[in-house]
Amino acid sequence: MGKGRLEAFSDGVLAIIITIMVLEMKVPHGHDLASLAPLLPVFLSYLLSFIYLAIYWNNHHHLMQAVKKVNGATLWANMHLLFWLSLVPFASGWMGENDFATIPVAIYGSVLVMAAIAYFILTQALIGLHGKDSTLAEALGADRKGKISVAIYLVGISLTFLHPYWGCALYLVVACIWLVPDQRFEKRLNAAKKEV
Amino acid sequence: MGKGRLEAFSDGVLAIIITIMVLEMKVPHGHDLASLAPLLPVFLSYLLSFIYLAIYWNNHHHLMQAVKKVNGATLWANMHLLFWLSLVPFASGWMGENDFATIPVAIYGSVLVMAAIAYFILTQALIGLHGKDSTLAEALGADRKGKISVAIYLVGISLTFLHPYWGCALYLVVACIWLVPDQRFEKRLNAAKKEV
Amino acid sequence: MGKGRLEAFSDGVLAIIITIMVLEMKVPHGHDLASLAPLLPVFLSYLLSFIYLAIYWNNHHHLMQAVKKVNGATLWANMHLLFWLSLVPFASGWMGENDFATIPVAIYGSVLVMAAIAYFILTQALIGLHGKDSTLAEALGADRKGKISVAIYLVGISLTFLHPYWGCALYLVVACIWLVPDQRFEKRLNAAKKEV
């Protein structure tokens, strides 16, 4: 089964999620700078979520390049990931409109945790299909970055109950970890090409 | 006539339908867990509809893999299917916002019935184009799953007037039937490849 | 210059236009059938617009199959068409929410006229690029259907000032003319293939 339509559909859903989030930034009624001020938290929340969804698209893109085939299980694992990502605009909007209050920040973190777990399940389903000796399995390796991310999210969610800015700070840390481009795939794929 | 743009357009429409549904989950005004509580039925309704649309995308994907060509009739049969699916967000939002009341649950089921019938018409149009001896026709076979689904939907809609939870339960049963991956196409396509 | 991305972008825009229209159907507050009643004109308006956009997608799909190349002028002619089609959800929502009142029906017809003219400009730009002896030019021929459509639209807009149902009836007539699949392209393309 080809991976083309899976990529196309995921691209479509991610493109829409990333774009409709901006609809949470309601046009204010006033026309001075002061009327923009209350939108600042919503804007920051949008910015963070935009970065997260861009990271997911980037990682998905890299992951799919090493994928050779998909089956029913991977289609559903992918849908599961898209489901949690589809909740990001809601969680993001709620967090922004409440000035990064405790519960919304914790819920936002929970959605990120669920998306991270869903991504992990997707990689496992793909490794199961391609075998443990595949380029894909080697490129993913022990997936330290993924595991560390979930740990930081969980610490972030816990500390949110001390002060929500802790949560936001730690979510930002995870984003920074991933913003550094993931060169595992590029290296392995290039290595694999050279061997051939 | 190539099937590529038909797939691309359907992917686009399905990706948008599945994503704009989340807009029905309006960001609540409060910032505690209690303010999320009223959203629970909307969330459950969204979850059910997400699963349904994912199933349709999966089936459409499998179906199109066995398709070799399309004509005007199949384009319109496909549009007809997309029309009913485009009503899912509305029906889903109405059902969720009314705590799964009788009429909204029945209407939701009716939209599912119409989509199932539209999918059936699409398969018939494709079989008509490819011939009754084609891999496509063999893979679809008597389409027992499709027929049973419509029967369960209709029972579900009827029982909804006893209690709406009956309807929801039976719609869930149909979803479970389809969540089990449909291996007819994979088997037939693999068999067809081996014969060649 | 390849036509692939032009098709992909147009598919994306058309898929979104056709789908966001359903957002004009606001979820009603009541949960009985009576609360659906006021939505009937909005639904009918949505149905008509869905059919129109499906027709445009179909025609665009057929047209592009005969196209071998695109240039800057055709990209802009295509954008011009998409602009007018992007106004359909607005015009459709306004018409539906006002129970097919005179001015909204006339405006809706005007948007259809502008879209039809934009489509005509697009075909002329493509013929200019491919030459008057091309398969494309032959397949389009005198484009009687397109010219008749504009004439009927204009009569429809005029009669709307007698009674708006006249306008709706004539818009429906044009839709029916186009629902009959346009076999000019299929015939010509098949003929062209046979000659080769």
Place this chain on the structure above:
Amino acid sequence: MGKGRLEAFSDGVLAIIITIMVLEMKVPHGHDLASLAPLLPVFLSYLLSFIYLAIYWNNHHHLMQAVKKVNGATLWANMHLLFWLSLVPFASGWMGENDFATIPVAIYGSVLVMAAIAYFILTQALIGLHGKDSTLAEALGADRKGKISVAIYLVGISLTFLHPYWGCALYLVVACIWLVPDQRFEKRLNAAKKEV
């Protein structure tokens, strides 16, 4: 790394941005022409933004045709561009709903400036990857058009504080500069093909 998915994702995001902007044009309550009048500035704002996004899509399309490969840096440079373009619907809606008042017009111009800078960064990232002797670098040349645009935007934003129509007029001037098709790429690519 292939450029296909980058193009597909960008097409998706641009198609959605250009289309959801029309949602800012809220259906009016009245059904006479007078009720459309207050929408005129929103419509004009939409028209300007539609043209801008169409220009970006066109330029992106031309740019990508000369691109042979992408890497992590270009993916992020592209995301950065999409981020600023995703703010156009918000800025456009705010400008339209406030009848082109000073601050909204200045903010709109600022978003255009940021998008222009992001586009410049993207071209530099691509030139860095392809080398200064590549067809891409030659086609872009000194990028006078890009630099002049930013200068005009900045003058426009400044003059907005005299009168907002100055800003609008100058934004329109930039749009006109770009509406003239950019033949650098077509010429260079054709030249490059002939040399081969």
